[in-house]
Amino acid sequence: MATDLLQLLYYGLVYGAIVALGAIGVSLIFGILRFANFSHGDLMTTGSYVALALVGWLGWPLWAAVAPAAIATGVIAIVLDRLFYRHLRRTAPVILLIASFGSGLILRSIVQIIFGPDNHVYRTGISIPFRWQGLVITPDSLWVLGGAIVMVILVHLFLSHTRMGKSMRAMSDNMDLALVSGIPAERVVMWTWIIGGILAAIGGILLSMDTKLHPTVGYHELLPIFAAAIVGGIGRPYGAILGAFIISLAMQYSTLIISPAYMPAVAFTIMLVVLIIRPSGLFKGTL
Amino acid sequence: MELINLLNYALFFLTLASVYAILTLALNLQWGLTGLFNLGIAGFFAVGAYTSAILTTPEHAGYVGGFDLPIFVGAIAAMITSSIVAVIIGLITVRLRTDYLAIASIGVAEIIRLYFKNAEWLTNGVRGIPGIPRPFGGQPVLLLLLLLAIVIAVYFLVERARISPWGRVLRAQRENEDGTLAAGKNTNRFRLESFVVGSALMGLAGALYAHFIGFITPQAFQPLYGTFLVWVMLIAGGSGNTLGALLGGFAIWLIWSGTQILADFLPSTLSTQAGAVRVLLIGLLLEIVLLLRPQGLIPEKRTALVPRKKSDKGKG
Numbered sequence: 390m391a392t393d394l395l396q397l398l399y400y401g402l403v404y405g406a407i408v409a410l411g412a413i414g415v416s417l418i419f420g421i422l423r424f425a426n427f428s429h430g431d432l433m434t435t436g437s438y439v440a441l442a443l444v445g446w447l448g449w450p451l452w453a454a455v456a457p458a459a460i461a462t463g464v465i466a467i468v469l470d471r472l473f474y475r476h477l478r479r480t481a482p483v484i485l486l487i488a489s490f491g492s493g494l495i496l497r498s499i500v501q502i503i504f505g506p507d508n509h510v511y512r513t514g515i516s517i518p519f520r521w522q523g524l525v526i527t528p529d530s531l532w533v534l535g536g537a538i539v540m541v542i543l544v545h546l547f548l549s550h551t552r553m554g555k556s557m558r559a560m561s562d563n564m565d566l567a568l569v570s571g572i573p574a575e576r577v578v579m580w581t582w583i584i585g586g587i588l589a590a591i592g593g594i595l596l597s598m599d600t601k602l603h604p605t606v607g608y609h610e611l612l613p614i615f616a617a618a619i620v621g622g623i624g625r626p627y628g629a630i631l632g633a634f635i636i637s638l639a640m641q642y643s644t645l646i647i648s649p650a651y652m653p654a655v656a657f658t659i660m661l662v663v664l665i666i667r668p669s670g671l672f673k674g675t676l
Numbered sequence: 677m678e679l680i681n682l683l684n685y686a687l688f689f690l691t692l693a694s695v696y697a698i699l700t701l702a703l704n705l706q707w708g709l710t711g712l713f714n715l716g717i718a719g720f721f722a723v724g725a726y727t728s729a730i731l732t733t734p735e736h737a738g739y740v741g742g743f744d745l746p747i748f749v750g751a752i753a754a755m756i757t758s759s760i761v762a763v764i765i766g767l768i769t770v771r772l773r774t775d776y777l778a779i780a781s782i783g784v785a786e787i788i789r790l791y792f793k794n795a796e797w798l799t800n801g802v803r804g805i806p807g808i809p810r811p812f813g814g815q816p817v818l819l820l821l822l823l824l825a826i827v828i829a830v831y832f833l834v835e836r837a838r839i840s841p842w843g844r845v846l847r848a849q850r851e852n853e854d855g856t857l858a859a860g861k862n863t864n865r866f867r868l869e870s871f872v873v874g875s876a877l878m879g880l881a882g883a884l885y886a887h888f889i890g891f892i893t894p895q896a897f898q899p900l901y902g903t904f905l906v907w908v909m910l911i912a913g914g915s916g917n918t919l920g921a922l923l924g925g926f927a928i929w930l931i932w933s934g935t936q937i938l939a940d941f942l943p944s945t946l947s948t949q950a951g952a953v954r955v956l957l958i959g960l961l962l963e964i965v966l967l968l969r970p971q972g973l974i975p976e977k978r979t980a981l982v983p984r985k986k987s988d989k990g991k992g
Contacts, residue, residue, distance in 0.1 A: 425775045473963050480970065483713055483774050487907065488966050490715075494904065494959035501952035604952075612786060615779045650794045657783040661768060664776055 392523040397641040403530045403599065405637030406537030410592030411610060412617035412629035413544055414585030420561030420624025420674070421581045422478075424485035428469070428493030429589055429614060431500075433607030436462040436590020437597040438500050444511050451511050451598075455536075459590040465496075466586035467579060493608070501604040509602040533595040540591055541630060544584070548626060553580050561624035612653045613640065616660035622670025631671060635659070687816045689933055694823040695885045697925035699902075700909040701827075701834045702877035704921035708910065708976070709838055710870040711850035712770070713778040718902025719785030720875045722792060723761050724754035724882025725892050729805045730798070732887075736807070739800045747811050751883040758879025761788075762872045770867040785899060793894040804893030808886050823884060827922070830877060835918040837873075846870050847916075900955065905932060908962045914972030923973060932958060 411433055418426045439461045443454035469492045477485050518527040548554035556577050559567040568574060593607050600606065617636045621628025636656045643655040663670060699717060706712040728750030735742035745753075761784075769780045792799045799805065812818040837843045849856040849863040856863050886892050896902075905928065913924015935957050939950035965972070 425779060427778075473967065476967055477970075483778070484966060484970065486713070486775055486778060487911065488963060490904065490907070491959045491962040491966070494900070494955055495963070498952040498956035498959065502949045502956065505949070506952070612779075612783050619776070619779070648794065650790055651787075653783070653790065654787045657780075657787060660783070661780060664772060664780070665768060668772070668776075 393645075394642075395522075396524055397644070398638070399524060399526065399530075401638035401641040402634070403534050403537075404641065405634040406534055406541070407592050407596045407599065408610065408613050408617050408637050409630045409633035410537055410540055410588045410595070411607075411614040412621065412633045413541075413626045414588045415614055416618040416621065416623055416626055416629040416674075417557060417561060417581050418585050419618060421557060421564075422474070422485070422578060423564075424474075424482040424489065425615065426585075427486060427490040427611065428496060429489075429585070430607035430609070430611040431493040431496040432462055432466060432586055432589040433593030433596065433610065434500055434604060435465055435496050435593070435607075436586075437593035437602055437606065438504055439590070440594050441504065441509055441511065441597075441602055445509075451594075455591060455594055458594060459587040462590035462593075463583040463586035466582040466589075470578070470582050497604050497608060504602075504604070506604060511598060511602075529598050533599050536591065536595055540588060544588065544626065547584070553577070557581060557584075558626075609653075612660075613637070613656040616656040619660050619674075620663045620670055622672035622674025624674050625670065625672040628670055628672030628674065684816065687820050689929070691816070691820050691823055691888055692885075693926050693929040694820070694827045695881050695888065696906065696909060696929050697827050697922055698830050698881040698884070699878055699906045700913065700921045700925035701830050701918065702874040702881065703906050703910050704915065704918060705834050705837065705870055705877070706874035708916040708918075708921060709843055709850065710846045710867055710874075711774060712867060712871050712874075713774040714781050714871070714874070715778045715899075715903055715907075716765075716781030716783075716785035716788075717878055717906050718897045718899050719781070719788040720758045720762065720878035721882040721885070721902045722785075722788055722894070722897035723758045724879030725886040725897070726792060726799055726805070726882075727754040727757040727879070728883035729808045729886045729892055732809050733805060733807055734809075739796060739805075740798050741805075747809060747887055750887075751880060754879045754883035755876040756879075758882070759872050759876045762875030763868070766868045766871040766875075770864055770871055782899065782903075785897075785903065789894055789897050792897070799894070802894060804891060804895075805886075806891045808890045808892065810887055810890050814890070819888060823888070826880075826884065830880075831918060831922055834921075838918055842866070842869075905929075905958070908958060908965075910972075911962065911970075912965045912972055914974040914976060916976030917972070917974045920972050920974035920976070927973070928958075928961075931961065 411429060415426055415429050436458050440451065440454040440458035443449045443457060444451050473488045473492055474485055477488055516528050518525045548558055556567070556572045557580060560572060560574070560577050596610065597606055613636050617632035618629050619632070620635055621630070621632030636659060639659055640652045640655045643652065699721065703714065703717060706714050730741055731743045731745045731753050732747055732750040733741050734744045765781065765784050769777045772780065793802055810819065811822060845856065845861050845866050849861065849866060853863055909924040909928040910921055912928055913922070914920025932954070935954040936950070939953050942950060942953065
């Protein structure tokens with residue numbers, strides 16, 4: 390029993406780290422651009438498939454494909470902003486939300502047209518899990534956990550030590566104050582998409598290592614990701630990280646009681662409870 | 677023979693388009709008039725379809741059923757169950773910001789779909805429910821006439837609601853919630869009513885769909901078909917305008933069906949991806965509409981509350 394609980398803790402940490410990478414982006418985009426980005430899951434999918442193209446077509450090792458795939462996804466996010474969102478910024482935020490839903494569909498269908506509707510993996514063959522104190526740990530899951538922790542630390546350093554990172558936090562904290570103090574809004578928006586896209590892509594790649602690549606791999610994580618961002622407080626990247634682990638651990642431990650098929654429902658329920666009793670989230674979000 | 681096929685296709689097309697027109701009219705009530713961002717249309721659609729299917733099918737083994745009730749009882753029950761689901765969700769979410777409602781409603785729809793997929797005792801799981809009775813013994817022309825009559829009835833209901841005092845409150849709180857509160861209207865209550873009525877209509881559409889197709893599986897209630905297409909229909913037709921919603925439903929269904937014909941002309945390497953190509957086209961269409969004509973084909977007529985004075989002109 391104790392081993393089971395520890396095993397679930399491990400799964401929860403691995404999955405939580407992936408959700409965190411998506412949730413940080415959603416939270417920042419929500420805080421700075423003021424809309425819920427429904428294409429975020431599909432940005433994750435896009436990143437994981439760009440990496441697949443580099444691995445499968447060009448024969449690169451996966452570690453070398455991560456950075457190019459992440460940057461490509463950041464660029465794709467900016468292109469979507471230039472094509473669609475920028476022209477809609479003066480309209481109601483919900484119009485942007487609808488537009489993001491549409492661009493998510495566009496990304497997903499392009500992925501499916503190029504790579505087909507079937508499952509893919511980065512490499513075939515079985516990786517043998519090793520056992521430690523009765524825990525089953527796959528080498529891939531260690532890479533996922535390690536990769537996600539490195540990314541979270543990098544994001545922290547970016548947000549706390551660079552001028553652009555501070556501008557981003559300022560804008561998501563208090564838009565009016567940030568604007569009158571001369572923060573270049575459009576540049577911050579661009580960087581928000583780059584950071585959001587990079588984190589989404591890496592989250593997508595790690596997710597695909599943990600499971601499989603599929604055109605809807607990222608879309609299916611949308612609910613836990615939004616739940617994490619809302620639980621943590623919109624516009625609060627650190628809150629999003631905490632929210633991600635709360636959601637993820639709750640989802641894993643729920644399997645002790647209910648069928649794993651309902652794991653998304655657990656994320657959803659926690660999100661609703663937070664929305665009812667503390668709508669601004671644990672870290673007092675800005676929206 | 678060719679002509680008969682074409683005619684049958686036209687009947688099939690119009691019947692499904694009518695189901696979507698009802699969904700679009702219902703969404704127009706929720707979003708167009710009230711500003712409720714419901715991304716869970718597929719959920720209410722599924723609740724309606726399954727309710728009616730379970731109540732009207734004859735005895736069978738393996739899952740709940742055998743009630744063998746008349747179709748109209750099933751359809752009414754479908755509206756009642758989807759209303760109940762809407763009341764529960766609405767009580768929690770109508771107070772929330774619109775984008776939170778969007779996230780919450782898409783979650784609810786997904787959970788409903790997961791439930792229908794996994795609760796085999798109730799829904800027969802992924803195998804679906806076959807043998808759902810069809811009105812008029814499935815005679816396509818009569819079926820279509822029935823559906824068109826229902827579409828017209830729903831149209832007049834929604835249009836009447838729009839110009840009624842009730843609809844005026846809905847539109848007023850959409851534009852200015854504080855002002856409407858100050859006028860002594862309980863805006864949360866009005867929003868909840870609009871959400872429930874709209875969701876009941878979506879449940880009705882689900883029941884009609886089940887009885888038209890005769891067979892349902894959880895696959896039919898994916899957000900793409902249940903929710904996203906309806907949104908494109910409403911936005912393209914003209915959100916807030918009842919006629920626009922009706923027109924949008926039929927026009928986008930025509931385009932959506934047209935993309936299928938277009939997809940048939942694709943090179944054979946892409947033909948297995950026809951579904952994805954269609955989704956791509958409809959996604960692009962939505963973005964184009966949002967960018968070029970966000971008010972839709974027939975925009976909502978916005979009446980000025982206070983007539984402008986001549987001297988105000990030009991001041992912006």
